Amino acid sequence: MSTDSWAQAVDEQEAAAESIGNLQIKERPEENGTTANATNIGAATPDATGDKSTEDDKDDRAAQSLLNKLIRSNLVKNTNQVEVLQKDPNSPLYSVRTFEELRLKPQLLQGVYSMGFNRPSKIQETALPMMLAEPPQNLIAQSQSGTGKTAAFVLAMLSHVDPSRKYPQCLCVSPTYELALQTGKVIEQMGQYYSEVKLVYAIRGNKLPRGTKLQEQIVIGTPGTMLDWCGKFKFFDPKKILVFVLDEADVMIDTQGHQDQSIRIQRMLPQSCQMLLFSATFEESVWNFAKRIVPDPNIIKLKREEETLDTIKQYYVLCNSREEKFKALCNIYGAITIAQAMIFCHTRKTAGWLAGELSREGHQVALLSGEMQVEQRAAVIERFREGKEKVLVTTNVCARGIDVEQVSVVINFDLPVDKDGNPDNETYLHRIGRTGRFGKRGLAINMVDSKMSMNILNKIQEHFNKKIERLDTDDLDEIEKIAS
Numbered sequence: 001m002s003t004d005s006w007a008q009a010v011d012e013q014e015a016a017a018e019s020i021g022n023l024q025i026k027e028r029p030e031e032n033g034t035t036a037n038a039t040n041i042g043a044a045t046p047d048a049t050g051d052k053s054t055e056d057d058k059d060d061r062a063a064q065s066l067l068n069k070l071i072r073s074n075l076v077k078n079t080n081q082v083e084v085l086q087k088d089p090n091s092p093l094y095s096v097r098t099f100e101e102l103r104l105k106p107q108l109l110q111g112v113y114s115m116g117f118n119r120p121s122k123i124q125e126t127a128l129p130m131m132l133a134e135p136p137q138n139l140i141a142q143s144q145s146g147t148g149k150t151a152a153f154v155l156a157m158l159s160h161v162d163p164s165r166k167y168p169q170c171l172c173v174s175p176t177y178e179l180a181l182q183t184g185k186v187i188e189q190m191g192q193y194y195s196e197v198k199l200v201y202a203i204r205g206n207k208l209p210r211g212t213k214l215q216e217q218i219v220i221g222t223p224g225t226m227l228d229w230c231g232k233f234k235f236f237d238p239k240k241i242l243v244f245v246l247d248e249a250d251v252m253i254d255t256q257g258h259q260d261q262s263i264r265i266q267r268m269l270p271q272s273c274q275m276l277l278f279s280a281t282f283e284e285s286v287w288n289f290a291k292r293i294v295p296d297p298n299i300i301k302l303k304r305e306e307e308t309l310d311t312i313k314q315y316y317v318l319c320n321s322r323e324e325k326f327k328a329l330c331n332i333y334g335a336i337t338i339a340q341a342m343i344f345c346h347t348r349k350t351a352g353w354l355a356g357e358l359s360r361e362g363h364q365v366a367l368l369s370g371e372m373q374v375e376q377r378a379a380v381i382e383r384f385r386e387g388k389e390k391v392l393v394t395t396n397v398c399a400r401g402i403d404v405e406q407v408s409v410v411i412n413f414d415l416p417v418d419k420d421g422n423p424d425n426e427t428y429l430h431r432i433g434r435t436g437r438f439g440k441r442g443l444a445i446n447m448v449d450s451k452m453s454m455n456i457l458n459k460i461q462e463h464f465n466k467k468i469e470r471l472d473t474d475d476l477d478e479i480e481k482i483a484s
């Protein structure tokens with residue numbers, strides 16, 4: 001099979017790459033020093049339209065990616081098989097089940113274990129042997145966010161550097177300042193017992209005097225600054241680079257200029273340099289870019305784990321107004337014990353109103369709202385994940401891509417619709433569904449308040465071919481039954 005069709009086949013579902021939100025990471029003021037830390041996460045631009053009625057605008061992918069990294073504490077579960085396309089199909093495919101099998105330097109093994117990694121993740125099992133092979137092999141790897149790609153290439157970079165040589169040997173390019181800092185943190189953590197290896201950030205604000213010759217073995221940064229450092233200012237010799245990593249390729253190509261800058265950096269590197277490219281999704285544009293950056297690649301892919309509705313009990317409640325919907329919600333809360341719930345509203349305005357009403361009723365409510373900065377959103381989700389609040393009220397734009405696993409009850413205060421008002425089945429599934437065969441049982445309650453929303457509910461029901469039962473929220477006995 002040709003690589004193109006192979007890539008294409010896997011990616012139809014990924015290609016529908018989410019149209020996400022209205023958030024942009026703002027340019028930061030100039031900062032000094034190379035030790036910028038994660039508390040320097042950038043600010044989001046508040047939405048000028050404020051209280052607009054629908055949130056159909058797009059989240060910047062970089063912001064979403066960052067948010068996901070900030071809130072995630074574990075690997076994302078995935079039961080699919082890793083697909084491998086080798087440059088040389090005759091060479092045996094080598095994969096590892098333990099980190100010991102990789103014969104890592106003891107300092108790195110210690111670093112890996114101190115981060116709480118017991119065994120390689122699915123993608124790491126296959127990617128690490130390829131990346132650590134001699135002679136070095138080029139790699140394009142795609143798997144959804146949270147499956148262990150960053151940890152994999154960080155380990156590869158740290159394994160390849162020679163700490164006795166005091167000049168850059170590994171370059172890692174990230175799409176934004178904040179994402180570069182996040183990856184830098186992983187390098188620092190994983191390399192904590194390997195103190196001879198040093199890291200420098202090629203990011204805006206880190207101004208070095210002309211004539212500087214870098215001594216650090218690893219340079220991580222954004223494409224523009226990285227290009228300046230090696231091309232214009234000659235802070236290091238690109239011909240001595242052994243490993244070039246391009247992270248978040250799908251986010252990278254969203255920003256004008258990043259593609260060209262990355263390609264220009266790549267052109268300065270020696271032919272023998274190992275090229276590694278990572279992406280969470282793999283639409284055609286990413287694939288075309290990847291082929292320009294990585295010659296003769298091995299390719300590995302891990303299909304996204306799909307959510308299912310199999311373990312979910314679904315109900316709908318008939319109401320006439322948002323006040324009635326609120327009353328129904330209160331009745332449900334009065335009848336059953338809900339550990340934690342997520343409530344989705346269509347607009348920011350409704351979400352704000354509902355959060356206020358629920359708080360007045362004595363609930364501990366967290367609100368995710370469109371005008372919040374990335375950092376604030378992460379803090380809200382973090383608190384909710386820790387159980388400090390029991391109800392999370394949000395709009396879909398805010399919560400897209402966020403999995404708060406312990407939530408067993410999801411309430412669609414408004415049903416998900418696309419911008420034309422048609423049922424948004426994909427969003428419905430993402431809000432309510434569970435991944436993996438062993439997904440916990442869940443409860444979904446849909447609020448219907450018009451003929452139109454009833455129509456939408458029916459279409460969702462038809463689409464998934466799963467019955468959504470009616471629930472009478474004035475009948476406490478009936479409500480109690482749904483929890484059993």
Ligand SMILES: Nc1ncnc2c1ncn2[C@@H]1O[C@H](COP(=O)(O)OP(=O)(O)OP(=O)(O)O)[C@@H](O)[C@H]1O
Pocket residue numbers: 065068069072073074075076115116117118119120121124143144145146147148149150151152280
């Ligand atoms: N082998 C492992 N065992 C346990 N946890 C791991 C392992 N590898 C990575 N993790 C953890 O899983 C989470 C996700 O890993 P990582 O950030 O490397 O994923 P990613 O695929 O790079 O995600 P993204 O696309 O968002 O960058 C992190 O919290 C990381 O510390």
